[in-house]
Amino acid sequence: xxxxxxxxxxxxxxxxxxxxxxxxxxxxxxxxxxxxxxxxxxxxxxxxxxxxxxxxxxxxxxxxxxxxxxxxxxxxxxxxxxxxxxxxxxxxxxxxxxxxxxxxxxxxxxxxxxxxxxxxxxxxxxxxxxxxxxxxxxxxxxxxxxxxxxxxxxxxxxxxxx
Ligand code: FES
Ligand code: FES
Numbered sequence: 001x002x003x004x005x006x007x008x009x010x011x012x013x014x015x016x017x018x019x020x021x022x023x024x025x026x027x028x029x030x031x032x033x034x035x036x037x038x039x040x041x042x043x044x045x046x047x048x049x050x051x052x053x054x055x056x057x058x059x060x061x062x063x064x065x066x067x068x069x070x071x072x073x074x075x076x077x078x079x080x081x082x083x084x085x086x087x088x089x090x091x092x093x094x095x096x097x098x099x100x101x102x103x104x105x106x107x108x109x110x111x112x113x114x115x116x117x118x119x120x121x122x123x124x125x126x127x128x129x130x131x132x133x134x135x136x137x138x139x140x141x142x143x144x145x146x147x148x149x150x151x152x153x154x155x156x157x158x159x160x161x162x
Pocket of ligand 2: 099100101102103104105106136137138139140
């Protein structure tokens with residue numbers, strides 16, 4: 001099958017990949033860019049384990065063709081750490097709040113939460129639940145995940161007001 005060159009920005013770096021035109025974005029990012037935070041859960045857009053941000057919005061990368069990534073700005077969990085590899089506040093909050101058990105779903109939940117934690121106004125727990133409704137977790141019962149997202153959003157809003 002034909003390959004095509006795709007150029008996009010991944011975690012702040014411009015990259016070019018040669019991809020099979022049938023490949024998903026998750027295959028390209030995990031297989032070629034080595035970004036292991038992207039999990040193959042269902043591979044049909046049901047579980048959110050493969051969530052990445054594309055131009056700032058969360059998408060299931062397993063059902064997003066790699067071809068569509070041409071010219072896009074893609075952020076994965078790896079891109080949340082700083083240049084020294086220190087994890088971000090939302091990752092730390094997931095640890096602190098016990099929102100991680102097996103961890104398979106965690107990168108997807110964290111990426112889905114980025115649009116919430118970057119808001120200027122606080123979200124209700126119901127709003128947070130709606131935002132992460134496309135992400136499934138079989139271990140945690142969700143409560144601690146919502147706690148971690150709510151805590152990070154509150155902390156960031158307070159920091160902006162300083
Ligand atoms: S692996 Fe993509 S939504 Fe489940
Ligand atoms: S922590 Fe195991 S699936 Fe969510």
